[in-house]
Amino acid sequence: MADQITKRSENYSQWYSDLVVKADLAEQSPVRGCMVIKPYGYAIWEKMQKILDAKFKETGAQNAYFPLFIPKSFFSREAEHVAGFAKECAVVTHHRLMNDPEGNGVVVDPASKLEEELIVRPTSETIIWSTYKNWIKSWRDLPIMCNQWANVVRWEMRTRLFLRTAEFLWQEGHTAHATSQEAQEEAKRMVDVYADFARNYMAMPVIVGHKSPNERFAGALDTLTIEAMMQDGKALQAGTSHFLGQNFAKSFDVQFADKEGKLQYVWATSWGVSTRLMGALVMAHGDDNGLVLPPALAPIEVVMVPIYRTDEEHSAVLAKMNEVKSALEAAGHSVKIDDRDTLRPGFKFAEWELKGVPVRLAMGARDLQNGTVEIHRRDTLEKKTIPLEGVDRYIEDLLVDIQNTIYNKALDYRNTHIQKCDSWEEFKEKIQQGGFLLCHWDGTAETEQKIKEETKATIRCIPVDSVVCKEEGVDIYSGKPSHERVVFAISY
RNA sequence: CGGGAUGUGGCGCAGUUGGCUAGCGCACUACGUUCGGGACGUAGGGGUCGUGCGUUCGAGUCGCAUCAUCCCGACCA
Numbered sequence: 001m002a003d004q005i006t007k008r009s010e011n012y013s014q015w016y017s018d019l020v021v022k023a024d025l026a027e028q029s030p031v032r033g034c035m036v037i038k039p040y041g042y043a044i045w046e047k048m049q050k051i052l053d054a055k056f057k058e059t060g061a062q063n064a065y066f067p068l069f070i071p072k073s074f075f076s077r078e079a080e081h082v083a084g085f086a087k088e089c090a091v092v093t094h095h096r097l098m099n100d101p102e103g104n105g106v107v108v109d110p111a112s113k114l115e116e117e118l119i120v121r122p123t124s125e126t127i128i129w130s131t132y133k134n135w136i137k138s139w140r141d142l143p144i145m146c147n148q149w150a151n152v153v154r155w156e157m158r159t160r161l162f163l164r165t166a167e168f169l170w171q172e173g174h175t176a177h178a179t180s181q182e183a184q185e186e187a188k189r190m191v192d193v194y195a196d197f198a199r200n201y202m203a204m205p206v207i208v209g210h211k212s213p214n215e216r217f218a219g220a221l222d223t224l225t226i227e228a229m230m231q232d233g234k235a236l237q238a239g240t241s242h243f244l245g246q247n248f249a250k251s252f253d254v255q256f257a258d259k260e261g262k263l264q265y266v267w268a269t270s271w272g273v274s275t276r277l278m279g280a281l282v283m284a285h286g287d288d289n290g291l292v293l294p295p296a297l298a299p300i301e302v303v304m305v306p307i308y309r310t311d312e313e314h315s316a317v318l319a320k321m322n323e324v325k326s327a328l329e330a331a332g333h334s335v336k337i338d339d340r341d342t343l344r345p346g347f348k349f350a351e352w353e354l355k356g357v358p359v360r361l362a363m364g365a366r367d368l369q370n371g372t373v374e375i376h377r378r379d380t381l382e383k384k385t386i387p388l389e390g391v392d393r394y395i396e397d398l399l400v401d402i403q404n405t406i407y408n409k410a411l412d413y414r415n416t417h418i419q420k421c422d423s424w425e426e427f428k429e430k431i432q433q434g435g436f437l438l439c440h441w442d443g444t445a446e447t448e449q450k451i452k453e454e455t456k457a458t459i460r461c462i463p464v465d466s467v468v469c470k471e472e473g474v475d476i477y478s479g480k481p482s483h484e485r486v487v488f489a490i491s492y
Numbered sequence: 493c494g495g496g497a498u499g500u501g502g503c504g505c506a507g508u509u510g511g512c513u514a515g516c517g518c519a520c521u522a523c524g525u526u527c528g529g530g531a532c533g534u535a536g537g538g539g540u541c542g543u544g545c546g547u548u549c550g551a552g553u554c555g556c557a558u559c560a561u562c563c564c565g566a567c568c569a
Contacts, residue, residue: 004530087567123569157567164568217569225569240569272569307528346529353529364528374528383529 005354007288012232013160019282020161023291023355026278033159033166040355041278043299045169048277049149051201051296052171055193059186061145061173066127068150069118074126077251084218085122088155092118120153125219125244125270128174129252136266139178139258143186147173162279163236163492170274176254176266180245183267184222187243190271191224194239202277203294203407204228204284205414206238207436207487209461214445217270221245227460227487229414230283233434235460235489238280241271279492284410285379291356292379294406295399302328302395303357304337305348307364317363320388324361324373327392333399353378358402359395363388379405420468420485424476427488431457436489438468440482442475451477451488460487 005018021027025041037045053063069092076082096112121127128146135144153167173190177183191208198206206226216223220242228238249255249265258264285292295301304321308314318339325335336357338348345362352360360376367373373391376383379402386394417435421427431437432455441447441459452458462484463469469485 084569154568158563211569215569220569223569237569242569305528309527344527344529344531346527346531348530349528350530362528366528 005288005290008231008286009288015286015288016279016283017161019286019290020279023282025282025291026161028161031166033156035161035165037169037275040299044281044293044297045275045278047297047299048197048201049171052193052197052273053147053149055197056147056171056173059145059189059193060143061147061175063148064146065148065150066124066131068121070121070124070127072117072119074130075119077126078219078247080247081125081219081251085154089122090120090153090155092120121150122152122154123270123272124148124150124152124172125174125248126252129248129254129268132174132176132266133252133254136176136254136256139256142256142266143175143177143182145173145175145186147171160279160492162275162282164276168275170272172270172272175269176249177268178256178258178264178266180267183245183269184243187222187224187241187269187271190269191226191239191241194241194271194273195226197273198226198228198238198280199407201294201296202281202284203296203403203410204238204280205407205411207461207463208465209463209487211240211461212441212445212448212459212486214448215458217242219244219247220270221247224464225461227489228280228284229417229436229489230280230492231286231413232283233417233489235436235487235491236276236280236283237460237491238277239271239273242269244268244270285406286356289350289381290354292406293356293358295358295403298356298358299334300336300352300355300357301333301399302335302359302361303352304335304361304363305345305352306337306339307345307362309365313365313368316368317365320368321361321363324388324391324395328395331392331396333396349376353381359398361391361395377402379409418487421488422473422476427457427476428455431455431488431490434490436460436487438485439476439488440473440484441486442478442480442482444478444480447475447478447480455490457488457490460489460491462486 005022006014008015024038026035026037029036093114094108094112095114096109097106098109100107132144135141149171151167151169156164156166159165175186177186195206195208198204206228208224208226211223211225217240222243224241225237226239228236230236246265246267248268254266255263256266282291306314306317306321308317321337325337328335349360356378358378362374371388372385373388374383374385377398419437421430421437421439427437427439448459473482474480475482
């Protein structure tokens with residue numbers, strides 16, 4: 001059942017796919033480019049959802065749900081937006097099947113052709129803005145802040161479990177505001193929510209910044225992003241928050257009467273994170289033994305493996321374990337006693353490591369005699385025998401420590417793989433080794449494009465709040481003047 | 493859509509220059525011994541070799557066609 005995974009150092013992408021499948025998170029579905037998220041993987045996603053949902057509500061957003069199908073005409077109102085998504089849309093053209101007159105199963109009934117095709121949403125801006133039009137009349141109606149948890153479909157050419165699938169789960173927030181400033185503040189607030197979530201729950205350091213105009217969301221005036229570094233040095237965009245200006249308001253004619261009674265277009269934002277975060281979690285922390293889950297997101301924080309030969313030993317160990325379990329559960333932790341009697345302890349150890357459970361507790365006859373337990377931590381693989389007395393408090397502290405240790409390890413990795421680079425020759429070489437390069441950029445799309453063509457590297461973001469980056473210099477490629485450094489990397 | 497590769501029990505694979513009852517590992521079933529880092533023994537069950545056509549006395553093996561999947565590229569908040 002739980003066989004070895006490919007070594008991370010040998011083939012990073014193979015290691016990743018192996019791990020996702022073998023740790024029981026997800027698997028390829030028979031449907032092209034789609035995946036099945038398995039219960040263990042979904043449990044992690046549910047934890048993410050719960051935490052994010054609470055944060056959204058703190059900011060005043062409310063959950064809602066909008067249709068899966070978007071009439072083609074809605075979709076095409078915002079020119080840039082349609083250009084950005086046109087190439088990857090699934091389109092519904094018919095609504096009925098019939099028995100094949102020639103006897104080959106079922107075929108599409110040609111008579112059921114839709115007058116107007118329906119697009120399966122690749123994102124919901126258009127359907128939501130056509131709805132908001134009816135909701136917004138007066139300044140009193142603003143702001144409107146809705147979030148929806150949904151699935152979207154993007155017909156990607158090439159897919160990868162969690163990182164890029166044809167269908168994926170996400171949350172998308174869509175807000176409408178009376179002023180530009182308020183909308184921009186909202187966009188910033190939400191990217192900060194994402195950054196906080198990444199750091200404090202996923203234990204994953206991220207850089208917050210603006211996308212270059214080239215890399216912006218289709219139809220946005222500004223795109224804020226959180227960029228994380230995976231263990232192969234590649235960048236992963238983990239969440240985005242867009243300031244949409246009045247583009248959608250104008251396309252969908254969403255106006256409100258301000259306090260002076262004048263009609264004005266509203267200002268918009270949208271923001272989202274997806275199941276891609278699951279991939280980020282795997283790639284940010286996993287090792288050759290499997291997943292390493294931060295306690296804050298682990299569906300099982302503590303697993304207990306009883307070791308016994310006789311029924312007496314078995315029940316004695318279980319009794320002790322249940323005491324510890326109750327104590328931990330009372331403190332809000334999720335605990336599992338792995339009491340499967342068909343598997344040997346060594347097998348269970350390996351299996352729970354593969355699944356990334358942060359803390360493992362083992363107890364056997366020896367411990368019963370000495371009043372001890374064996375504690376193993378997943379992040380460092382350290383094993384310790386400690387007194388049974390007070391073990392619940394020990395574990396609680398340990399969970400906090402593991403959360404911090406995982407974050408610091410990832411932070412340390414990232415920091416040692418970020419460097420300034422001022423020479424084009426050096427850039428070409430270093431960028432291929434992975435990691436982020438902080439370079440001067442002249443701000444033009446041409447330069448950005450050239451660099452991408454020659455090295456595959458893109459501008460991941462123009463960092464906000466980074467003192468290191470604010471300095472004068474010259475563009476690494478064109479030699480033109482620049483007043484700040486931006487983050488370059490090869491990305492997923 | 494260009495370049496490369498692969499389709500053989502649930503999974504991973506072997507199968508020589510065509511040759512007779514199609515193998516191996518894992519998983520599965522039963523029994524026994526085990527159980528503090530992925531147990532072992534014995535006995536079992538399961539595949540017509542992606543699909544179609546052809547060559548041949550004989551095809552998993554050769555040829556053609558077709559379908560599917562994977563990798564690289566193009567594409568990609």
